[in-house]
Amino acid sequence: MPRNTQATKPTEKSAKARHGKVDVPPTKIADLWLGQHLRGLRKMHDLSLEQLAERCGLSVGALSQIERGITSPTMRSLRRLSEVFNVPMSQLFHEGDLPPVEELGRIVRAQGRRVLSLNTSGVQKELLTPAANGALEIYLVTISPGGSSGPELYTHKGEEGGYVMSGEMLLEIESREFHLKTGDSFRFKSQTPHRFANVTDEETVVVWTNVVG
Structure with a gap:
């Protein structure tokens, strides 16, 4: 008697579940991505929801729902x-195909990085970690010749560390200055007054990690 192979054939729904794929309408994926x-x-502007609400005129609740x-x-x-973040409106719209919903909050593709260019200070920050809830933030920081975090020492919550991929960087922590070169790394409490600068004629690239807490 022939076997009933139809009963053992996996359904499309079960196959997607097994591979972690979820059917979500494109409009919903677009809202999640945005x-x-x-x-x-x-986060790259170091703003809380309350601070952003004050600057853009939207309520904290509305911003929270948009971010989620x-x-x-x-x-x-x-x-x-876009005016608060000083970015063109076009940067708030996804170009090309939207990422799979299962990658949102987990994977950051090279072409999907959030980029913040602080032209006045000569610093560019690329967020390498997904912008989901979490304490860990990893940035690729590019510092142009003469660029810096500013003339004043500053503090914030958490802990940070980094690795100088190329170039050189002056790192000031409290009253001490450290001249870091390619291959050097660092770590310190973010509540400690600090600043950084590129005092050379070549570009500096640093993988910078912040742990918020």
Whole structure:
């Protein structure tokens, strides 16, 4: 008697579940992507939800729902946010195919990094970690010749460390200065007054890690 192979054939739904794939409408994926993108920009600007709400005129609740992909922002809200973050409106729209929903909050593709260029200080920050809830943030920081975090020492919550991939960097922690070169690494409490600068004629690239807490 022939076997009933239909009963053992995996369904498309079970195959997707086994491989971690989830069917989500494209509009929902777009909202989730935009929410994480905006959260990444906010974190790179070191702004809390309350601070961002004050600057853009939106409520904390509305911003929270946008960042979590629960609601879609209006064009007016996007314009306000782009002005606060000092980025063109076009940067808030995804180019090309949207990432699979299972990658959101877990994977950052090279072409999908959030980039913040601080032209006045000669520093560019690329967020390498997903902009989901979490204490760990990893940045690729490029410091142009003469660029710095500013003339004043500053503090914030957490702990940070890094690795100088290329070039040289002056790292000032409290009253001590450390001249770091390619291959050197560092770690310190973020509550300790600090600043950094590139005092050479060549570009410096640092993998910088922040642990918020």
